[in-house]
Amino acid sequence: MLYKLERNYQCMHKTRLLLILTLLISLLAGCGNRGIPVIKQELLDQKMSVLMLSSSGLSASAKDVLGQTLKNWRDGNSIAYEWVKDLNALDDNVDSKLKSKTYDYIYVVGNELFPSANEKMALGLTTSKWTFLQSQPFAEGSAITVNEQASLLQLDLQQIETMKNKAIQDLLFQNVVIEWVTQSERPIPSAWAPSEEADHIVLLNNNNQWFQQLTFQVHQHHAAWVIFYSPVSEDQLQKAKSLGVSVMDFAGALTADLNWTQIFDNRLAMMKTHAWQKGIQNYNPQELKELKMK
Structure with a gap:
């Protein structure tokens, strides 16, 4: 009888240790993923989704506005997003995202990215709507091919x-x-x-x-x-x-001082009303603060 009680106690003890170990593994796994901005395809399918690609040439103030904008889009409008920043060109990391996930809208911010983004868009890796946002007057070689998938916001030529x-x-x-x-x-x-x-x-x-x-x-x-x-x-x-x-x-x-807050507010309004349009559009007077000679 005493042997049987002792054996039962050992089994309960082992079971308790196994439960504790399982709980610890679960907690550690949760901590390991905390803070990593990885969006699963299921979430992208449930919400409006955005891939933001921004140039390393953007000013610090523009980057700050962009970062705050994306948080506001997520918190206030349930927009799922991924942001690949400080790019000199669209790289293999961007390729992987385009091939593995589906986004409603892709934003390319900064003239420097236009040539490589134009090439990626031409490959047909995604059916997403592309929006190119000019950061300064066009430089040689930064023009894009505006097709059925593309919208370009530029300064008034x-x-x-x-x-x-x-x-x-x-x-x-x-x-x-x-x-x-x-x-x-x-x-x-x-x-x-x-x-x-x-x-x-x-x-x-x-x-x-x-x-x-x-x-x-x-x-x-x-x-x-x-x-x-x-x-x-x-x-x-x-x-x-x-x-x-x-x-x-x-x-x-020439150099342009753009109102990035207004530009992104207008993009949000466009997404919410499904008013995206292909083709070339000029920044409006509220989006352009100043255009001046250097």
């Missing part, structure tokens, strides 16, 4: 050209002597550099001596400005500045 034209006209009105540097396929508008002033233009096409030629013309004409009309490298800009004249990179002459 007409406004940009108007500002650039005014800047040049102001210089010409002051009778400032300008030397132009460009490519042959990007001729200087005749209103700025008439044909009789062709000796004020330096072509970069296959011209290893462009800087020597520019130096000669600056000194010969006593020029006060050098304006690069075609896209230019930082090294070329610095060479021109070494001549002691004012230098303008015309392709990158």
